[in-house]
Amino acid sequence: MSGGWLSGKKSQFTKEEALKEYFKFLADDALVLGQQLSRWCSKGPVLEQDIAIINTSLDHIGRARLLYQELATLEGGETTEDSLAYFRDHQEFRNALLLEQPNGHWGDSVVRSFFIDTFNFFLYDGLRHCENPVLAGIAEKSVKEIAYQAQWSAEWVIRLGDGTEESHEKVQKSVNDLWMWTGELFEKHPVFEKLGSSFIDFSTLKTEWLEKVTLVLETATLQIPDPESWMQTGGRLGVHTSHLGFILAEMQSLPRTYPAASW
Amino acid sequence: MMGTNVSLEENFQAYVDGENKVEPKDWMPEKYRRTLIRQISQHAHSEIIGMQPEANWITRAPSLRAKLILLAKVQDEAGHGLYLYSAAETLGEPRETMISDLQSGKAKYSSIFNYPTPSWADMGTIGWLVDGAAIQNQVMLTRTSYGPYARAMVKICKEESFHQRQGYEVVMKLAQGTPEQKAMAQESLNRWWWPSLMMFGPSDDESPNSAQSMKWKIKRKSNDTLRQEFVDKTVPQVEYLGLTVPDSDLKWNEARGHYDFGVINWDEFYNVVQGNGPCNKERIAHHVEAHEEGAWVREAANAFAQKQAQRKKNTGAAA
Numbered sequence: 001m002s003g004g005w006l007s008g009k010k011s012q013f014t015k016e017e018a019l020k021e022y023f024k025f026l027a028d029d030a031l032v033l034g035q036q037l038s039r040w041c042s043k044g045p046v047l048e049q050d051i052a053i054i055n056t057s058l059d060h061i062g063r064a065r066l067l068y069q070e071l072a073t074l075e076g077g078e079t080t081e082d083s084l085a086y087f088r089d090h091q092e093f094r095n096a097l098l099l100e101q102p103n104g105h106w107g108d109s110v111v112r113s114f115f116i117d118t119f120n121f122f123l124y125d126g127l128r129h130c131e132n133p134v135l136a137g138i139a140e141k142s143v144k145e146i147a148y149q150a151q152w153s154a155e156w157v158i159r160l161g162d163g164t165e166e167s168h169e170k171v172q173k174s175v176n177d178l179w180m181w182t183g184e185l186f187e188k189h190p191v192f193e194k195l196g197s198s199f200i201d202f203s204t205l206k207t208e209w210l211e212k213v214t215l216v217l218e219t220a221t222l223q224i225p226d227p228e229s230w231m232q233t234g235g236r237l238g239v240h241t242s243h244l245g246f247i248l249a250e251m252q253s254l255p256r257t258y259p260a261a262s263w
Numbered sequence: 264m265m266g267t268n269v270s271l272e273e274n275f276q277a278y279v280d281g282e283n284k285v286e287p288k289d290w291m292p293e294k295y296r297r298t299l300i301r302q303i304s305q306h307a308h309s310e311i312i313g314m315q316p317e318a319n320w321i322t323r324a325p326s327l328r329a330k331l332i333l334l335a336k337v338q339d340e341a342g343h344g345l346y347l348y349s350a351a352e353t354l355g356e357p358r359e360t361m362i363s364d365l366q367s368g369k370a371k372y373s374s375i376f377n378y379p380t381p382s383w384a385d386m387g388t389i390g391w392l393v394d395g396a397a398i399q400n401q402v403m404l405t406r407t408s409y410g411p412y413a414r415a416m417v418k419i420c421k422e423e424s425f426h427q428r429q430g431y432e433v434v435m436k437l438a439q440g441t442p443e444q445k446a447m448a449q450e451s452l453n454r455w456w457w458p459s460l461m462m463f464g465p466s467d468d469e470s471p472n473s474a475q476s477m478k479w480k481i482k483r484k485s486n487d488t489l490r491q492e493f494v495d496k497t498v499p500q501v502e503y504l505g506l507t508v509p510d511s512d513l514k515w516n517e518a519r520g521h522y523d524f525g526v527i528n529w530d531e532f533y534n535v536v537q538g539n540g541p542c543n544k545e546r547i548a549h550h551v552e553a554h555e556e557g558a559w560v561r562e563a564a565n566a567f568a569q570k571q572a573q574r575k576k577n578t579g580a581a582a
């Protein structure tokens with residue numbers, strides 16, 4: 001970490017801190033993705049898909065709430081789900097950089113969803129057996145929704161890849177452009193060592209993820225980018241791209257303008 | 264020939280007068296069919312265009328709970344639109360035709376959505392007043408003579424009532440909140456009150472289609488009756504919130520058993536209907552843009568479906 005743009009970031013965690021970090025990884029991923037997907041509302045390519053994508057957004061934000069509620073309990077004091085969502089700045093967010101990348105066109109958004117949904121599927125499936133009962137409960141509830149999301153986004157990748165020449169080219173570019181943000185999902189992080197093995201270490205999911213992604217991209221007649229190519233990093237340590245600043249500025253504007261108000 | 268037609272129409276009127284439901288395969292006067300297509304598609308378009316002023320606040324909803332409720336509400340509206348397009352399709356009108364009529368300006372949608380939503384309070388006011396006014400109309404439509412439309416309305420009314428309660432809750436939180444929040448609620452009420460009353464349409468003597476629709480039992484109460492019911496129901500709700508109805512002529516009329524209220528600015532109404540509202544151009548442009556940007560996606564989905572069908576056929580032939 002030293003000598004690069006991640007210098008000075010915290011790398012030692014107590015067990016208690018590690019647990020909070022782990023919840024932030026999951027909750028911030030869900031919130032940022034849900035917030036991004038909600039922008040599609042009234043802009044989908046066809047009414048049925050407008051409804052489908054809003055549905056995935058609802059699921060992500062619903063899951064974020066459950067995770068923030070537990071994180072608020074762990075933090076104690078005045079912390080609430082809303083103070084976590086609305087009163088933290090970019091450097092306190094722990095979402096993967098993939099999720100803050102712009103929606104772009106339909107192909108960009110479904111590829112982004114496909115990469116994270118596939119990751120989430122293996123992650124939450126494993127977390128159903130987590131020793132932390134709250135997390136296990138959330139995983140049990142979420143895994144069914146995530147299975148649907150993963151199927152929906154994979155089907156769209158296949159449809160666009162194996163659709164027209166234009167859609168094939170467009171979605172191949174989406175895959176190529178988003179690829180460098182996927183490596184971060186499987187990074188080793190110091191918090192994993194502090195928690196029990198029932199807290200899934202994200203780096204253990206890479207093989208399954210790559211197998212599934214390869215299968216879907218092949219079915220879609222798309223090229224798979226080099227898994228060993230240079231990958232971006234920083235989100236899990238609170239180092240973000242410029243996009244997150246705008247996402248938060250928009251999302252947090254009202255509570256920050258009227259901090260004394262409750263809604 | 265002429266004589267047969269007259270008798271068919273007489274039979275139809277007698278059937279409707281007997282409170283029977285007309286179903287898609289039944290004979291119906293062409294004008295009845297056209298009236299229904301116009302009305303149901305207009306209703307569907309209103310649900311779809313109505314998504315825009317609310318979608319405007321989804322990314323800025325001030326709590327996660329409020330964000331989820333608003334998202335779910337807008338999703339319901341998309342579902343209502345879908346449901347209503349299907350009801351109109353039972354009368355032989357394809358969805359593509361309805362969409363292109365909306366985009367060309369040939370078909371109308373509820374004019375209320377040509378007003379902007381600059382304030383979070385508008386998310387409450389729309390649910391409370393706009394959905395409230397819509398419900399006033401739609402409850403009547405659950406008894407409309409065309410079966411598929413009446414049944415669609417039963418489902419839609421249930422969800423709309425839920426939206427109205429949620430809207431009222433948003434306004435109540437503001438009205439009981441900080442002085443800034445209360446001012447926010449009043450400012451929003453000032454902007455939406457009169458346009459909500461306009462939603463019921465022109466006065467009965469100015470409403471061109473009303474009489475025939477009443478006769479065919481498509482419509483069962485006059486615009487003025489529905490408007491009065493809405494005012495009578497809503498004024499106590501405004502008072503309960505400690506807000507003020509922006510109408511100095513509003514007062515209870517003991518003799519009539521109704522509220523008297525001021526004169527609606529019909530000049531504004533007709534101008535907004537005719538395309539001069541603050542958001543008419545923006546709403547249609549948004550719809551057209553999304554439709555055009557989605558063209559390559561729809562083409563890809565069709566191409567893929569055709570390839571799949573061909574593959575299935577080939578596999579079948581091989582086996």
